[in-house]
Amino acid sequence: MxxxxxxxxxxxxxxxxxxxxxxVTFQYIVIRLGEEQYGIDISYVNNIVRMQRITxxxxxxxxxxxxxxxxxxxxxxxxxxxxxxxxxxxxxxATRIIILKTENEGxxxxxxxxxxxxxxxSEKSIEKVSHDNKGEKANFLSGVGKNNGELISILDLNMISxxxx
Amino acid sequence: MDVSQYLEIFLxxxxxHLQNLNTQILELEQDPENSDTVNEIFRAAxxxxxxxxxxxxxxxxNLTHDMENVFFFFFNGNIKVQPEMIDVLFQCLDALQxxxxxIKNTADEGTNDNEPLIRQLNDILNNKGATSEAAAPxxxxxxxxxAEESSSDEPWYDINYDESxxxxxxxxxxxxxxxxxxxxxxxxxxxxKAARAFLVVKAIEEKGELIVSNPNSQDLEDEKFENDFTxxxxxxxxxxxxxxxxxxxxxxxxxxxKELDVTKLHSAEAEGEAEEAPAAxxxxxxxSEAPKAAPAAAPxxGAAPAKAADKKPGKVAVKQTVRVDIExxxxxMNLVSELITAKNSLVSASSSSEGNNSSxxxxxxxxxxxxxxxxxxxxxxxxxxxxSTVNKFPxxxxxxxxxxGKKLDFYMSGEETELDRTVVDQIxxxxxxxxxxxxxxxxxxxxxxxxxxKPEAGSIWLDAYQDGNNVIIEVRDDGNGIDIEAVxxxxxxxxxxxxxxxxxxxxxxxxxxxxxxxxxxxKKVTDVSGRGVGLDVVKSMIESLSGEVEVKSxxxxxxxxxxxxxLTLAIIQALMVxxxxxxxxxxxxxxxxxxxxxxxDIKxxxxxxxxxxxxxxxxxxxxxxVIGTESHPxxxxxxxxxxxxKGDKMAGLVxxxxxxxxxxxxxxxxxxxxxxxxxxGATILGDGExxxxxxxxxxx
Numbered sequence: 001m002x003x004x005x006x007x008x009x010x011x012x013x014x015x016x017x018x019x020x021x022x023x024v025t026f027q028y029i030v031i032r033l034g035e036e037q038y039g040i041d042i043s044y045v046n047n048i049v050r051m052q053r054i055t056x057x058x059x060x061x062x063x064x065x066x067x068x069x070x071x072x073x074x075x076x077x078x079x080x081x082x083x084x085x086x087x088x089x090x091x092x093x094a095t096r097i098i099i100l101k102t103e104n105e106g107x108x109x110x111x112x113x114x115x116x117x118x119x120x121x122s123e124k125s126i127e128k129v130s131h132d133n134k135g136e137k138a139n140f141l142s143g144v145g146k147n148n149g150e151l152i153s154i155l156d157l158n159m160i161s162x163x164x165x
Numbered sequence: 166m167d168v169s170q171y172l173e174i175f176l177x178x179x180x181x182h183l184q185n186l187n188t189q190i191l192e193l194e195q196d197p198e199n200s201d202t203v204n205e206i207f208r209a210a211x212x213x214x215x216x217x218x219x220x221x222x223x224x225x226x227n228l229t230h231d232m233e234n235v236f237f238f239f240f241n242g243n244i245k246v247q248p249e250m251i252d253v254l255f256q257c258l259d260a261l262q263x264x265x266x267x268i269k270n271t272a273d274e275g276t277n278d279n280e281p282l283i284r285q286l287n288d289i290l291n292n293k294g295a296t297s298e299a300a301a302p303x304x305x306x307x308x309x310x311x312a313e314e315s316s317s318d319e320p321w322y323d324i325n326y327d328e329s330x331x332x333x334x335x336x337x338x339x340x341x342x343x344x345x346x347x348x349x350x351x352x353x354x355x356x357x358k359a360a361r362a363f364l365v366v367k368a369i370e371e372k373g374e375l376i377v378s379n380p381n382s383q384d385l386e387d388e389k390f391e392n393d394f395t396x397x398x399x400x401x402x403x404x405x406x407x408x409x410x411x412x413x414x415x416x417x418x419x420x421x422x423k424e425l426d427v428t429k430l431h432s433a434e435a436e437g438e439a440e441e442a443p444a445a446x447x448x449x450x451x452x453s454e455a456p457k458a459a460p461a462a463a464p465x466x467g468a469a470p471a472k473a474a475d476k477k478p479g480k481v482a483v484k485q486t487v488r489v490d491i492e493x494x495x496x497x498m499n500l501v502s503e504l505i506t507a508k509n510s511l512v513s514a515s516s517s518s519e520g521n522n523s524s525x526x527x528x529x530x531x532x533x534x535x536x537x538x539x540x541x542x543x544x545x546x547x548x549x550x551x552x553s554t555v556n557k558f559p560x561x562x563x564x565x566x567x568x569x570g571k572k573l574d575f576y577m578s579g580e581e582t583e584l585d586r587t588v589v590d591q592i593x594x595x596x597x598x599x600x601x602x603x604x605x606x607x608x609x610x611x612x613x614x615x616x617x618x619k620p621e622a623g624s625i626w627l628d629a630y631q632d633g634n635n636v637i638i639e640v641r642d643d644g645n646g647i648d649i650e651a652v653x654x655x656x657x658x659x660x661x662x663x664x665x666x667x668x669x670x671x672x673x674x675x676x677x678x679x680x681x682x683x684x685x686x687x688k689k690v691t692d693v694s695g696r697g698v699g700l701d702v703v704k705s706m707i708e709s710l711s712g713e714v715e716v717k718s719x720x721x722x723x724x725x726x727x728x729x730x731x732l733t734l735a736i737i738q739a740l741m742v743x744x745x746x747x748x749x750x751x752x753x754x755x756x757x758x759x760x761x762x763x764x765x766d767i768k769x770x771x772x773x774x775x776x777x778x779x780x781x782x783x784x785x786x787x788x789x790x791v792i793g794t795e796s797h798p799x800x801x802x803x804x805x806x807x808x809x810x811k812g813d814k815m816a817g818l819v820x821x822x823x824x825x826x827x828x829x830x831x832x833x834x835x836x837x838x839x840x841x842x843x844x845x846g847a848t849i850l851g852d853g854e855x856x857x858x859x860x861x862x863x864x865x
Contacts, residue, residue, distance in 0.1 A: 055855040056747060057834070058792035059841060067834060067847055069855045072506065074847045076837040105837040 024123040028145070030152060031098070031112040033081060039119065039145060039152045040098065046107060047099040048115055051091050068109060070099065077109040078160055084140050089113075100157060108160060119152065121145040126154060172272065175220050177488070179265050182213045183258060184553070187560045190254055193239075194563075197246035207236045213261070222274040225264045231286040232257050244289065253285045255560070319423065320395045321346025324379045326430050330397075333376055337399045338427040345373075345404055347422035349411050350393040359388040361416050366396065368410040373400025397425070491586060494547055501540050502736060502830040506849055508536050509827065513851025537828065540736055548583040551629055551638075554593040555580055558600060558627060565604045571611065572622035573604060579629035584636050588710050588730055592638070595703040595714075599640040599726045600625060602700070607644030607724055617721060619643065631732070635754065638728040647718035649675050676716055680704040711845075713862065715812065729812070737831060739848075739858065740807065741824035745794030748856040749820075750829055750848055755861040757808040757815065759823065764802055776806070776817060783808065785817045786864055791843060797821050809861040816865050831858060 028039030029048075047070070054066040054077050063082035067074050077097060081089050089095070094114040101107050126145040142156035189206045196202065214229035232254065238244035260279045267275040326334070334344050349365050351358050362385045369375055377397040380390045400407060404422050411420035508529075515529050555577060562575040584592070608614075608623030615621065626641040649672050656662040656678050662670070680700050707714045712730035731754075739750040740759075760778060767774050767785065774785040785806060789796035798804065798821050806817035829848040834841075834857075845860040 053854060055847070055857065057838060057841060057844065057857065058794070060838065064838065067838070067855050067857075069849050069853055072503070072849065074832045074834060074849070074855055076835055106835050108835075108837055 025120050026123065026126075027118055027120050028152065028154065029098070029118055030116040031096075032114040032116055033084070033112060034086060037116065037150070037152055039121070039154045040100075041154070041157065042118065044100045044102070044157055045098055046101045049097050049099065049109075051095040051097060051111070065111065068097065070107075070109075073107070075099065075107050075109050077111060080110045080112055080160075083160065100160070102157075102160075110160060119145075119147045121147060121152075171220065172268070174488075175216055176265065176269055178216060179213060179261075182209045182216075183262055183265065184556055185209045186213075186258055187255075188556060190251060190258070191559050191563060193246060194248070194251045200240075203236065203239045207233070207240050210236050217264075222264065222268065224276075224278055225261060225274050228257060228260060228264075228279055228283060231283050235286055235289050238290065250289055253282065253289065255564075257282050257286070319346070320348050320379070320393075321397060321423070321425060322429055324377060324395060324397070324430075326377060330377050331427075331430060334397070334399070334425075334430065335427045342399050342401065343404075344376075344425045344427055345398050345400060345407060345422050346425045347396045347398060347407060347411060347420060348393055349396065349417060350419040352416040352418040353392055354416075358390070358392075359386055361414055362386075362390070362394060364414040365411050365417060365420075368414060369396055369398055369407060372402045372407055372410055373398045489546075491547075494543070494586075498543055498547070501536070501543050505536050505540065505736060505828055505830055508532055509829075509849075509851035510853070511851070540828070544585075544736075547586050549586050549589050550581050550583050551589050551592065552580040554589050555596065555627060555629070557593075558597070561597065562600065562604065562625065565601065569604060571604070571608055573608060574622045574624045575627070576624065577627045582629040582631060582636055584730060584732070591706065591710060592728070592730070595706045595728065596627070596638060596640065598700070598703045599728075600627065603640055603642040603644065603724070603726075607642040607646075609645050613645075632729075636730045636732055638730070640726040640728075641723065643723040646720045646722050646724050647676060647679070647716070648720055652676065652678055676718065679716070680714075727812070737829060739827055739829045741827050741850075741856065742788075742807065742820040743822035743824060744788045744792060744820050745796055746821075747792070747794065748824065748850070748854070749788075749792075750827070750856050750858045751807060751809070751818070751861055752858070753826065755809045755811060757810045760806050760808060760817065762804045762806050762817070764804065767804075778808065778817075781815065783815050783817050785819055787819045788859070789819075789821070791864065809865065811862050811865045814865045816861075818859075818861065818864065829856075829858070 027042040029042055029045055031038055031040060049070065052068055054068055056066045057064065057076075063079045065077045065079050068077055079089050081087060089111055096112055096115045097109040098112055098115070099107055099109050125147075126143045128143045129141050140156055140159045141153050143154045145152045145154055186206060186209050189202050189209065192199065192202045193206065210229055210233045214226055214233055217223075217225035217229060235244070235250070235254070239246055244250075257279075260277070260282055263277070264274045267273060338344055347369070349362075351361050366375060366378065366382070366385065375396055375398050378385060379395045379397075384390060385394060398407060404424060408420045408422050411417060511529055511532065515525060558577065559575055562573055565571075566573050603625050604623075608625070609617070609619075611621055614623065624643045626639070628637075628639045628641070630637055652675050653667045653670070656675070657664050657667050661678060661681060667675075680703075704714055707728055707730070710730060712728060715727045715729070716724060717727070718724040738753040740753055740756055742749055742751060760776075762776055762785075766776055768777070769775070770782070774787075775782050776785060777783075785804075787796065796819075804819050805821070805823060806819050808815060808817050827850075831846045832848060833846055834844065843860050843863045844857050846858050847855050848858060850856055
């Protein structure tokens with residue numbers, strides 16, 4: 001999956017003319033959870049692996065599914081579904097674990113139903129969502145992007161961070 | 166001269182010398198007449214001065230120089246050691262430590278000249294009334310010896326050669342090659358004589374074949390020579406060239422040489438017979454001893470023998486060591502971990518594959534023993550005695566005595582106990598806290614001790630020893646002990662606990678309050694301790710090293726603080742078990758036995774399940790309840806219990822199934838998973854599966 005980890009393209013203007021509008025694009029990995037599609041900022045993604053055996057950790061929050069062995073390193077795995085208040089995961093052939101790198105907590109795996117594609121969205125096409133009172137699910141989103149007429153909810157990866165498990 | 170590359174070695178050696186001086190001066194205080202101690206001090210101070218001088222630290226050099234003068238008078242008996250002198254000397258050591266710390270942090274010694282100390286040192290000398298002359302005899306005496314020693318004009322004929330050397334030399338002579346003797350004199354003011362000698366030897370070796378050196382190369386390296394040494398060389402080059410090569414090294418004052426007549430060289434045995442015929446006959450059977458003894462006797466002209474005899478008693482056999490960057494060891498350790506994981510995969514592959522032949526199994530067993538040995542060796546490389554850390558404590562206790570106005574006796578044992586280097590480096594502060602705590606809070610004032618019928622001097626013990634996979638460090642005192650009621654009252658006063666809670670708490674729980682932040686029962690705050698930061702810091706520091714601290718105390722009798730540290734941190738022997746269908750590892754170090762228990766033997770005490778195991782009542786802990794799963798025992802009527810022990814506490818951990826013993830590599834669970842108290846980490850099994858590791862200590 002190394003070919004996915006390209007950097008975001010910053011299309012900076014040629015000269016230092018600050019009045020020009022700078023168009024910044026981001027790449028997102030589109031994943032499926034149930035019927036809905038979400039985008040994950042590719043710069044946080046280290047790796048995508050197939051579902052594998054997870055060792056349960058006793059006495060922790062249910063969404064912390066356990067730990068896996070990724071090439072000799074032990075990484076925690078979080079169920080995105082449970083974290084977002086959806087039904088328990090059903091593992092099938094399409095299930096993947098996306099390995100994210102976080103600043104403070106090292107690498108963390110998140111379980112998704114399916115990985116679909118990589119899209120490039122310009123900053124302009126992403127609408128920010130405010131986090132006040134839009135219901136529980138909105139709290140997991142940092143914005144909504146439009147891609148070829150389809151809406152993609154952009155996941156706010158901070159929500160994976162530990163509350164108390 | 167660029168000395169920056171030597172800075173690290175300088176710091177290491179300076180610290181060693183300072184530590185040594187501290188220890189020796191303490192000894193001197195106890196036994197002012199001991200000339201061995203004075204000798205050792207003199208030598209250490211001298212090396213320190215030389216090193217500081219070479220590195221260009223003038224202030225440090227000046228101070229050590231004046232200290233050395235004082236030591237010289239101790240040495241020759243002109244000044245009797247007085248307690249106040251010891252105080253001054255300790256202050257000097259502190260000042261030297263300060264220089265060293267400055268150098269460590271900034272590569273500069275700082276600007277403190279420590280004039281008051283130098284004045285005090287000079288006062289000691291002046292009281293003797295011989296300051297100015299002090300330096301003179303000190304230097305004159307060795308000079309005289311030197312003069313005498315180099316009196317022989319042809320030192321190469323004075324060397325005692327052994328048979329093989331003679332034969333090599335005569336063979337070379339027969340072939341028409343030239344044999345030279347070269348005597349090199351090092352400038353008397355040279356500080357790094359060994360380094361100069363090394364450079365000379367190297368220069369000579371470029372020109373020819375070095376056959377013999379006197380003293381031998383090891384002694385040259387250790388600077389066990391006065392100002393000159395002799396080299397015997399076979400070379401095609403002319404004598405002038407060789408001498409020029411030797412002289413090209415700086416601080417070499419002279420080099421003379423001559424082409425040798427091989428027939429005039431004598432062997433050690435011949436020498437022995439010639440010079441002391443009667444003695445030689447009796448020692449003839451012990452001929453092998455002769456070459457060793459003879460070189461000492463050979464240059465025995467003038468004052469040399471007396472000097473040699475003087476040096477002997479203080480000489481400690483030093484083991485050859487290499488200083489290695491700890492990061493290199495870490496990476497070596499990681500590789501060993503990988504190897505063990507790979508080996509475990511092989512083991513599991515071999516047990517699952519069908520029709521495996523016995524030679525394959527043999528090879529795997531061989532691999533297993535090699536990896537275990539490799540692991541053990543790497544672990545041992547990282548182990549150092551705690552000596553380097555605890556050696557500073559006698560001095561600290563001595564200072565505390567003066568500060569606190571209490572008489573204290575300090576006893577240490579087990580300084581040779583070994584621990585991982587990183588642990589040794591960090592364990593000093595917690596131990597220091599506990600010792601200060603004992604000295605300040607533990608030991609009562611002299612009046613109270615007298616009332617209680619205790620000896621006037623309070624005793625503090627520091628003991629270290631190995632216990633299974635742990636190292637125990639105990640700080641013990643015969644002082645007041647912990648006043649549990651006072652702690653209880655204080656806890657209420659501080660608002661840490663409510664009066665109701667206080668009443669319900671057991672004594673042990675009350676004592677544990679001491680380890681909470683901001684808790685100090687000292688009635689008055691002293692310089693030494695009692696600022697309320699201490700025990701909680703001690704506890705967290707020890708826990709960060711995966712260790713534990715406990716205290717036992719009896720009011721009026723004393724307290725014992727016990728620090729328990731794991732011997733190894735990364736790779737352990739573990740028992741693999743199954744609980745509720747999941748695999749777990751339990752460290753073998755804490756396991757006593759494994760028992761099969763009939764259900765009918767389980768008794769209830771205060772609603773807790775216990776068993777009576779050979780006369781000891783042991784509580785049972787159902788691991789499936791701890792981890793929140795169903796138990797699937799193999800046999801409905803009996804249980805398998807792993808009996809674990811921590812200190813004097815024991816418990817039986819009930820499991821479903823035993824898999825067996827395995828060497829496992831402990832891996833952290835990562836920061837994301839932090840609140841599982843009874844899991845210390847995870848390990849990767851041979852088939853790639855992850856198993857969690859139980860921390861039996863937290864279950865007890």
